Amino acid sequence: MSRLLAALLTLALATPVLADTTLLNVSYDVMRDFYKDYNPAFAKYYDARFKDKLTIQQSHGGSSKQARAVIDGLEADVVTMNQSTDIDAIVEKGKQINPGWDKKLPNEAAPFSSLQVLIVRKGNPKGIKDWNDLVKPGVQVIVPNPKTSGNGRYTYLAAWGYALKQAGGNDAKARQFVTDVFKNVPVLDAGGRAATTTFMQRQIGDVLVTFENEAEMIAREFGRGGFEVVYPSVSIDADLPVAVVDKVVDKKGTRKAAEEYLKYLWSPEGQEIAAQNYLRPRDAGIAAKYAKQFPPVKLFGVNEFGGLAKAQKVHFDDGGIYDQIAAAIAKK
Amino acid sequence: MAFKKHSVLPGFNLSLGYTLLYLTIIVLLPLSALLLKSSGLTAHAFWAVVTEPRVLASYRVTFGASLLAALINLFSGLLIAWVLVRYSFPAKRFIDALVDLPFALPTAVAGIALATIYAPNGSMGELLAPLGIKVAFTPLGIVLALTFITLPFVVRTVQPVLQDLEVELEEAASSLGATRLQIFWKVILPTLLPALLTGFALAFARAIGEYGSVIFIAGNMPYVSEITPLMIISKLEQYDYLGATAIAVVMLVVSFGLLLLINGLQWWSAKRLGRR
Structure with a gap:
């Protein structure tokens, strides 16, 4: 059919x-x-x-x-x-x-990559600087549903990877950290665009986690006056x-x-168009030319999780760790 | 000397054959494909998928909210139909046309519009927030969206019956000494009951299957405001076609059972009334 x-x-x-x-x-x-x-x-x-x-x-x-x-x-x-x-x-x-x-x-x-950034309200009233600020009580985080959105999955993995990289970080601590982040999520939209609408149009939440190039789209759509982009200390490289x-x-x-x-x-032309659309280019020359709009961020890849296929299986498939986290949050 | 009985209306065989063929192609074919696909699962795996706690929670949300929305429209729909039939006032045609609008509007548009109005910074949400009432991104929002989507069903099924209801009947009852309440309970309501039940069943069935409008206003929090169609979509996102069909089959069976029940009730009430 x-x-x-x-x-x-x-x-x-x-x-x-x-x-x-x-x-x-x-x-x-x-x-x-x-x-x-x-x-x-x-x-x-x-x-x-x-x-x-x-x-x-x-x-x-x-x-x-x-x-x-x-x-x-x-x-x-x-x-x-x-x-x-x-x-x-x-x-x-x-x-x-x-x-x-x-x-x-x-x-x-x-041909290019993006990474997860934190988008906050103008003036950053909640003082959000890094991933660990997302778990503070009273901070509302807008993230699309990791079950239905690649964008949401990257955010989940970025937060997990951040927790792993802290001193004494291990899987148990990372899991607790991600649980605390999702505890602060009031709305789970189906996709990245819907999450942007919730944050920008409905003015819900203190921070939106999304792709770097989506931040540029928000600027074009809603103007540059309403928000600020915060680059976390470390993020995930989304190829x-x-x-x-x-x-x-x-x-x-x-x-x-x-x-x-x-x-x-x-090609140089293709890479330049990518850079103009805030996608991080592979070409070193183009990257240097647009260096100002791409602040250096420490990145880790999905290989940290044994590749995306494995991450999907362990974390996001039915009964996976994300489902267990969602169940734990709902019980509270 | 047996004569072949002829129906007053000719063409029974032809029209019945056409009806069956049509229903088979349009309704039964896709449904049997669904059932066939789900038979790829063992009974055990099927049961595990459809009784997962998160899916169970979604049944409660979907069926609960749909029932509530259909009940709300049962009452408000009757009222609207009554006003539109029995009274005449300026702009009546305009209001009559307004009732059908939820049918014409793409459901996603309805969902986004409702979410915008009832979000904490929306025009209605702002008024309700100080009272501690949150509509958008809660189960209440789901009921609201479903009520909006299913509004026309009860109105449009009750309206023609009400139009045919002779005022003389009520006058006769009145002249025989019936009170207004008695007239409503004993004369009007029994006549309207089959139509009301049909409208209710249509609204209920439509609400169970609704996805487009709900998804924007529900908030989609696991165990709290996830509807069953969303569970199906999220299974599909994992390329779990079998799991998705399993849940779809459960929805189908439950919906069909409920519709059968309501149709039975309607048939019974029509029979009691002495129609056919």
């Missing part, structure tokens, strides 16, 4: 287009602004080099939801996600992407991976265009 729906959707998206080659990029929510800038730039480059006018279509939504649409038959040429586990799911469940996708491009196929959907490009004959599309993300 969903396959049929997806097919109809693709058909509806694809019919009015009369270009030589059409690419569909299935992406997650907050990448909208980046690809709005990147797609025309790439199309121009591609036309100049290969004499082929490309039409690039975008589909946005929650990262896991988008991956599910691809598994169910949405004919994406490329997927650009915020978690490698979403692409792994397409490899395992839908088998549309061949294993080893993360070896085909540099940086484990993640944002991309992959070609092998089954679809081989069927449609768009492999070359799709591969070029992703490769160009690492």
Whole structure:
């Protein structure tokens, strides 16, 4: 049924287009602004080099939801996600992407990264400086639901990693710390965008934890006057991976265009557009040029948790540590 | 000498066949796909998924809030229908049209609008906050959203019956010495009961399945304000298709049971009234 729906959707998206080659990029929510800038730039480059006018279509939504649409038959040429586990799911469940996708491009196929930052009200009235300020009584923390949102999962892991790195830190202490953080969460929104709305529009909470590039979106949407970005002492490196959907490009004959599309993300132009959208670039030259907007933050990767797939299993799957924490909080 | 009986209305076979075919394609096919998928789970695993404490808590929230919302609309819906049928006043057509608005509005829009108004900094939330009443991001918010979404059902099922109800009946009762209360209990209410029950059942069933509007106002706190459809979505986010179908099957079975019960009640009350 969903396959049929997806097919109809693709058909509806694809019919009015009369270009030589059409690419569909299935992406997650907050990448909208980046690809709005990147797609025309790439199309121009591609036309100049290969004499082929490309039409690039975008589909946005929650990262896991988008991956599910691809598994169910949405004919994406490329997927650009915020978690490698979403692409792994397409490899395992839908088998549309061949294993080893993360070896085909540099940086484990993640052209840029982001990290979790703390967004506080103007003037920082609660004096929030670091992760340990989130557990103070009377501080309300806005985080999207780790069960339904990659953004929320990164926040959970960032807080856990912070606690581990404190003197005498261990798993038991980290678990207690994360429990204390989530005790201060009054609303669990389904996704990152909804959490932003709760914090900015409904004015609920003292601190919003979200991706660094989402902070820039808030500034564009709500103005720079209403909030401040606080960089914690340490945060998690959120790699944002991309992959070609092998089954679809081989069927449609768009492999070359799709591969070029992703490769160009690492070009100086692609990296610069990323930096302009507050995504941390891989290119050292571009990173140096935009150093002012990316304060250095000590980062740890998801390998701290044995990779995202393992973290998902241990922490976020049903009955995992997050569920136990939620149960413990509800009992109080 | 047996004559083949002919119905007054021709085309019974054709129309029944069409009805069954139509229902099979539109309703039964997706439902049986659902059941088939859930049969991939062993009975033990199925039971473990659908009786997990967090899922149990979500049943209480979903069915409790839906029941409350349907009950609220049972009373307020009757009142609105009564006012719209029995009285005439300026802008009546306009108010009549207003009733259908919750149907037309995308549910997500309704949820966001309600959350904005009833959030602590919203126009209603600001008034209620000093009284210690929190609506948005509490179970109360869920009831509010469901009440909004299901408002038209009772009004629209009761309205035509009320329109057909002859005023002469009430006048006759009155001339026979019945008090106003007696007229309501013995004349009006029994006639309206089947329609009221239908409206109630529709509102209840719609509320159980509602996701779009609730998700924005519920706050979605585990064990407190998580609705069952959210549990299904969060299973899907983990690519746990089987777990999601298991919960869906439980909702389906319970909803169908409840609807059957209410339909039975309605049939019984209609029969008691001497209709068909």
